[in-house]
Amino acid sequence: MKENVIGTKTFKFSVKIVNLYKSIIDQKKEFVLSRQLVRSGTAKGALVRESEQAESRADFIHKLSIGLKEANETDYWLDLLKESDYISDLEHNEMKEDLGEILKLLTKIIKTSKST
Template identity: 55%
Template sequence: MENAIKEKSFALALRIIRLYQFLTEQKREYVISKQLLRSGTSVGAMVREAEQAESKADFVHKLSIALKEANESEYWLDLLHQSGYLDDKSYASITADNKTILKLLTSIINTSKRHSKTK
């Protein structure tokens, strides 16, 4: 497993936790932030699960779930931004990190799929 995705997904999870704390304590927003907390922290959890995959197909499956969770996180971030809970600067920063993870996961999944077809 590439360390980059493990490190970046963990770092994003920490940012999501801090954002959740801010949103609930300062903005009194509980519903959308909870959804973001769930999806944003599950990305790294699925990356960790993929490390112990039982097969190449299981590895791809677990990373595909992580990709879906990262995509869902982007939705919640967009919603928080558009509804005024998240300012432009914070939104741009955390969304950039999430997009990096989306690209990394897509690349790893595609590479893994290609390698399993050539064997």
């Protein structure tokens, strides 16, 4: 069976987000912004998983499109947490690199699915 690259990447990203969330609440005692990050940061993985059981191509595209929106929201929260000094430049850059790969993959999968 072929490896589900987007599924693997979004799951690993979700684990990193959960660990970053725990670090922020433990070390910085920040609970509002970090909760938004963990919500949007893990949602795309759940949506990718849901898309595996889509009822139709339209349903598949819809679920991944919502995942793409969640990825963009995660990008916002990462930038805000960095600019407000809740995460380091290193943490920010590492997460943004992973997120960039996910954004590209989701965009490509959605475009390909719409054209076939």
